Structures are given as C-alpha cells and as structure tokens.
Amino acid sequence: MSLPIDLPYTPLAKKKLPPGRPREWYITHNRRLKAMRLAIALLDSGVHMPNQAHNKRIRATAECVGIHPPSDTTCHMVRALMRYSR
Incomplete structure (x- = not known):
C-alpha cells in the first residue's frame, strides 16, 4: 500500500557551488x-527500513516527486x- 507523499510547500533557494x-x-x-x-520522500511515504527500499520503489518515488x-x-x-x- 502506497501512501501519498506530502510535497514541499516552498523549495529552498539554490546556492552556487564553489568553483x-x-x-x-x-x-x-x-x-x-x-x-x-x-530518503526524506521515502520516510514521508512510510518506508522506514532500508530493506523496504528496493531500487524499483526508490525510482517510483523519484518519479512521484519529480526527480x-x-x-x-x-x-x-x-x-x-x-x-x-x-
């Protein structure tokens, strides 16, 4: 069972990386x-153990949150x- 992910309300401001x-x-x-x-998105969706986070689930979460x-x-x-x- 998949729980809905609470999307961030405001993204953090990006900083330039050091040259x-x-x-x-x-x-x-x-x-x-x-x-x-x-990892934060998975924890928010109810996946709390690393053995629950298979590559397929991680990639599905990435697609869900737009990564x-x-x-x-x-x-x-x-x-x-x-x-x-x-």
Whole structure:
C-alpha cells in the first residue's frame, strides 16, 4: 500500500557551488543531495527500513516527486542514509 507523499510547500533557494573543485566532487555532491531528497520522500511515504527500499520503489518515488530516476549507486546511497539515520 502506497501512501501519498506530502510535497514541499516552498523549495529552498539554490546556492552556487564553489568553483575550482574537481568534476568528481560536483558529481558526488549532487548525488548526495539527490539521495537525501529521496530518503526524506521515502520516510514521508512510510518506508522506514532500508530493506523496504528496493531500487524499483526508490525510482517510483523519484518519479512521484519529480526527480530524475536515480542510478544504482544513488539507490545504494539512499538505503545507506536510511540505515545510518537511526
């Protein structure tokens, strides 16, 4: 059973990323932000355990909240965030 997700009322203002970092730093930074947004959306929808968050469910949640489908690496990060947030 899927519960409706409460969408954020006002998005946070985006800040420019610091210049001069290696490309990998920006990729990792954006991946972490995406994983955090997805973990929060999953928790809001009632998925509280990492073993409940399979890649298919994470990607369906991403589609529901308007985020591009995450990679396998990002899905792994989402589960890790859910695991260590206790």
